[in-house]
Amino acid sequence: MTGLFITFEGGDGVGKTTQAALLQEWLEQQGRTVVRTREPGGTEVGVLIRDIVLHHRGEVAPRAEALLYAADRAHHVASVVRPALERGEVVIQDRYFDSSVAYQGAGRVLDADEVRGLSLWATGGLLPDATILLDLDHAAARARLDADDKPFDRLEAEEGAFHDRVREAFLALAAAEPERFVVVDAARDAGSIAAVIREFVAARLR
Template identity: 80%
Template sequence: MTRPHAGLFVTLEGGDGVGKTTQAALLHEWLAGEGRTVVRTREPGGTEVGVLIRDIVLHHRGEVAPRAEALLYAADRAHHVETVVRPALDRGDVVIQDRYLDSSVSYQGAGRVLGRDEVRELSLWATDGLLPDLTVLLDLDHARARERLDAADKPFDRLEAEESAFHDRVRAEFLALAQAEPDRFLVLDAAQPAAELAARIRSRVARLLGESVGGRG
């Protein structure tokens, strides 16, 4: 499979508390040790504009209407891709990103019941159709994920604080997205040891890095 850019775009997805930050850090460490230039980022909040949007969508004390929430995430994504992600991919860097459009489809499309297709099309328009080369879905039952969040002993943001039914819809949507695009997704049981998960992610990334633009390198 060929890629439309010189770099590699890897996203990590899943519910809150599944270990995305840990796996992003381990992948970054390994790639850097292999001599790769890595851009590690997140959504929302990967730019100065994104930090402001992140504060609104995750920490604003008042209500944010569901459609407004979806549009704010799309605005952050449009700016982030234009100013950070595409330039890095064009340089040939590896981009490791915590959350991307699949989070919007799951959280706003399913969690907020705005509709999968509508939210996906909004994100694709915002990013001019950019999709990840690999999406790692860390799957974990919400009850176990909540235990991890409780153990972290920090205040919940607006989405973390949602009821269990919301998070059940989000998890089901993530799994449905992975089933629909098996070539792009790597689905892992997030209850497994971090080192085991990291090894499986490295294995898939190593295979992808053996492919250059236009074919095998």
């Protein structure tokens, strides 16, 4: 593959959408073609799955939830991500399989290795070239979500212990793969965070 696959990870409310937009703008100024997408919901099929996993009013069994995310990921990679990479484009993606390992593995207390293996099977083993983890404690992230004055989705509405497990899992993933991850303090101002991310991505473009 000749493109570059960049993923943003972190808990809810850490600023992934803002930083993905800033990175896209910067890359396009460098003359790169950028595809910005998300999981779940980066395709028409994904929008339907997103509605189930995030907004379904009833209970969704943890294993069913993990399988739904994997199904979205399989279709998304096949129809959006791989074609863009093969065209030599930069893909900036809000969440990928690390989110499943953190949310369904640690958050839902499933086997993290099984969750990761499921995603790798679904995507044919596609790994990101670079992963940006925006790290913020749950209380600060929740305050940001409260300020947005929007209804919480199923995951955002989970108790603090759930989100603490998710954060710890993300940090453990980053520690295990330091060559792929950069961990950025999401409590910093947006401009400072963007500068760290640009430096990290520029090194991979070189």
